[in-house]
Amino acid sequence: MRRLLLPLVMLLLCSITFAKVDLVTLPTRDTVQLTIYNSADLTLARESRALTLKQGLNKLQFSWANTLIDPTSLEMLALSNADKIDIFDLTFPPRVRELGLWNIQSGVSGKVPVEISYFTSGLSWRAFYMGTLAPDEKTMRLQGYVRVSNNSGEDYENAQTRLIVGKVHILDEIAELARRQYPYGRPGEVGPYLPAAVSMEEKEMRGKGRRMMAMEAMDMAMPARPKEITKEGLSEYFLYTIEGTETILNGWSKRLPSFDTDKIPVVNLYKYELERFGESVVRFLSFKNDTEHELGQTPIPGGMLKVYRTVDAEKHLSYEGQSAFKYIPVDEDVELNLGAVTNVVLEAKLMDYSTDNYRFDYKLNVWGWDEIRTFKIEVKNTREVPVRVEIKRNFDTSYWTLKESGAYGAYEKVDMDTVKFTLELPARSKKQFQYILTTYHGKRQEEMPAN
Amino acid sequence: MTSKSNFKLMGWLLTASLVWTSSAQARIKLVALPERADTIIRLDNPQATLIEEERVLTLQQGMNQVDFSWKGVSIDVDSIRLKVLDHPEKVTLLNVSYPPNEAALVWQISSAQAWEETVRISYLLSNIDRLITYKAVADKKETQLDLKSFLILRNFSGEDFEQAKVLIDYGEAFDRGIQHEETKQLLFMKEPKVPITKVWTFDARKLPWDPEKMPERNIGIPVSYRIVNDQKSNLGKFALWSGKARIFQDDGHESTIFLGEDVTGMVPVGEKTELYIGDSRDIVITQRKMRETQINIRRNTKNQMVLYDMDEIITAKIENFKDSPAVLTVIEYIPGEWKMIDCNMDYEKEDANTLKFEITLPARTDDGPAAINLEMQYHRLNIRP
Structure with missing residues (x-):
């Protein structure tokens, strides 16, 4: 049933040009390695095959109908006798699509292992996470997964699978390069691109009878324990190597566990910022990607986290919300936005408004003044767990001073027109405080006391 | 006009010397001419491709007319030249005429004797060109790379070249045939161990200042x-042509990963190029304006403000989450007339309004990321309201 998609086949003499040269017959690939990116639809495939070459000129045909291979990325390297094997050129013959012809000048005859590499589109992976909060919400179990999908048109069996975390800069979509009529286009032309090579009908055909095959492949590949993923840094990227090999047939996806950390200390953080979140308080779950939090070995790739909470002794769960987060470097703080809540309530009220310190110009028009506003902030934690609340206040001017009054006194200046108050609230408690904001206008800006 | 019916081709003119009006004047039609001898495809000019081909004309003593016509190809008529190689003193091109509504021209040639004369015909042919691509593999430490450059020959001219010398402006010629609609990829440069410098750049005008305000990305x-x-870089022999570069890195497991791709402009000898490969997410910069205050306000007799300075403070918190140190270039801009009041780091003025900082960031330690603060206070001077 397997479609022969990437075979290196013998060229059946279609042109007299090739008549005098023997074509190399190729066995199937020995090994294949896939390095899959998630910041772009791009996979680096590398396969090894053993060619049987004869001394002199050899022609080798490589075809890739119905796949999404970028022909401009094709490269062949001899793994032994590299100095005696000269890859003369790679020709994309006229009026044939999805076919390349290597002209190889060989100083040796016999078996030569070669490595063929290329980019393909259609394989992808993404990370996603499940978090389970302890009943007291002080710790969370965090399980990371990766899901690898193959829509490349090619079945990859027993492939060493590697995933790249990081953002690569690419100029052209691999899928577009794969669909071009001519690999490098025509002189003076951008495009045109042909429609996708695979029709719907063909896709349906392919789906049938493949389930068994995929299952069998899975059984064979299944070790007694979940596979481990090795993580290492390279340049600006992280490389995840999945233990052993994977068989991912075209159209299939596979979920693999990436890590499982039992007790990450977390902070229940609630934020209020009128300009950003409106009047609701928004819940965040905060922790740090470091060793104190049982993490910190590698960065955490961005993805969606679904958060559950254990609600009883039978370990029943309640769903708390979900949050997409971005890539988290080692030692970076994480704040996961779980959405607006109603069980922590904040009210910010203007309690008093006055003006003062008027200045008049030579015509006796108003030239400067102060505006003094007293705000009262009241925060209620109706939950049975302690919470931290961060309140940001933005002013529409950088000419301001702030005085506190009432229960709470400290604030942090975030930038020239923003301050932040931080409160810790025990379970089922209430706090309130006031502050007096003076803003300076016109001539009074020059007289403003140092802030 | 005789021409080949063959779909592509340049109906090359051909010999067939026709007897024409007078016996003193012979007319040659170059149609399926004697085999083309040496053909050169010269690609040193990226705008146009020059073809030079040698042919043998059978000339009669006296006046000869040689027709040169083509079909299915696009030749710049004004670019066609004829050079006599064997008897340049005795064979003279008198004039060139263009027949109406034909892709052709007629050379009038005077020859001192009847002989076989080799001529070189050169012309600019459209839709045949070359691209340059680069492929590089960096070492694991990112200090050097193995650089390869490929010539991509694209022939969509309508003409098949069975055998030709393909020339670019340096290096050896390739002896290759190339068919119409064929594309060939040829390796023409291979330079191992080219040193590289890895650079990180924060440009305050291009990148957002406060990552916290963009939680989703x-x-x-x-x-x-x-x-x-x-x-010094094992290069410098010729200018590197503009082209797409794909950069890989040795992963230490006898394989490579793809780092990214970029297009380099033309790089003359002695010049440098920077290839943008990707984004680092392990260096985080949070830049904020902490002060923006009018000072030194000057007024007219009516007490109206006519001129003021602006006192501004910018702080940038730079965190390195990487295991290794990095040299970060920070580009800041201050518009108009300005004076630096206080700055905790050295900078270079790129131009009147652009400041360039080179900041060495230490590696992350066990205690956390390496954090450095860049602080600058400056006055923007003499601003009118």
């Missing part, structure tokens, strides 16, 4: 490799 700091086209 990472603000990557662009990372580039700098390559100098000189002898």
Whole structure:
């Protein structure tokens, strides 16, 4: 049933040009390695095959109908006798699509292992996470997964699978390069691109009878324990190597566990910022990607986290919300936005408004003044767990001073027109405080006391 | 006009010397001419491709008319030249005429004797060109790379070249045939161990200042490799042509990963190029304006403000989450007339309004990321309301 998609086949003499040269017959690939990116639809495939070459000129045909291979990325390297094997050129013959012809000048005859590499589109992976909060919400179990999908048109069996975390800069979509009529286009032309090579009908055909095959492949590949993923840094990227090999047939996806950390200390953080979140308080779950939090070995790739909470002794769960987060470097703080809540309530009220310190110009028009506003902030934690609340206040001017009054006194200046108050609230408690904001206008800006 | 019916071709003119009006004047039609001898496809000018081909004309003593016609190809008529090779003193091109509504021209040639004369015909042919691509593999430490450059020959001219010398402006010629609608990829340069410098750049005008305000996406700091086209870099023999470069890295497991791709401009000898490969998410910069206050206000007799200065403070918190140190270039802009009051780091003025900082960031330690603060206070001077 397997479609022969990437075979290196013998060229059946279609042109007299090739008549005098023997074509190399190729066995199937020995090994294949896939390095899959998630910041772009791009996979680096590398396969090894053993060619049987004869001394002199050899022609080798490589075809890739119905796949999404970028022909401009094709490269062949001899793994032994590299100095005696000269890859003369790679020709994309006229009026044939999805076919390349290597002209190889060989100083040796016999078996030569070669490595063929290329980019393909259609394989992808993404990370996603499940978090389970302890009943007291002080710790969370965090399980990371990766899901690898193959829509490349090619079945990859027993492939060493590697995933790249990081953002690569690419100029052209691999899928577009794969669909071009001519690999490098025509002189003076951008495009045109042909429609996708695979029709719907063909896709349906392919789906049938493949389930068994995929299952069998899975059984064979299944070790007694979940596979481990090795993580290492390279340049600006992280490389995840999945233990052993994977068989991912075209159209299939596979979920693999990436890590499982039992007790990450977390902070229940609630934020209020009128300009950003409106009047609701928004819940965040905060922790740090470091060793104190049982993490910190590698960065955490961005993805969606679904958060559950254990609600009883039978370990029943309640769903708390979900949050997409971005890539988290080692030692970076994480704040996961779980959405607006109603069980922590904040009210910010203007309690008093006055003006003062008027200045008049030579015509006796108003030239400067102060505006003094007293705000009262009241925060209620109706939950049975302690919470931290961060309140940001933005002013529409950088000419301001702030005085506190009432229960709470400290604030942090975030930038020239923003301050932040931080409160810790025990379970089922209430706090309130006031502050007096003076803003300076016109001539009074020059007289403003140092802030 | 005789021409070949063959779909592509240049109906090359051909010999067939026709007897024409007078016996003193012979007319040659170059149609399926004697085999083309040496053909050169010269690609040193990226705008146009020059073809030179040698042919043998059978000339009669006296006046000869040689027709040169083509079909299915696009030749710049004004570019066609004829050079006599065997008897340049005795064979003279008198004039060139263009028949109406034909892709052709007629050479009138005077010959001192009847003989076989080799001529070189050159012309600019459209829709045949070359691209340059680069493929590089960096070492694991990112200090050097193995650089390869490929010539991509694209022939959509309508003409098949069975055998030709393909020339670019340096290096050896390739002896290759190339068919119409064929594309060929040829390796023409291979230079191992080209030193590179890895650079990270934060440009305050291009990147957002406060990553916290964009919780849904990472603000990557662009990372580039700098390559100098000189002898120290094992290069410097010729200008590197503009082209797409794909950069890989040795992963230490006898394989590579793809780092990214970029297009380099033309790099003359002695110059450098920077190839943008991707974004670092392990260097985080949070830049904020902490003060923006009018000072030194000057007024007219009516007490109206006519001139003021602006007192501004910018702080940038730079965190390195990487295991290794990095040299970060920070580009800041201050518009108009200005004076630096206080700055905790050295900078270079790129121009009147652009400041360039080169900041060495230590590696992350067990205690956390390496954090450095850049602080500058400056006055923007003499601003009118």
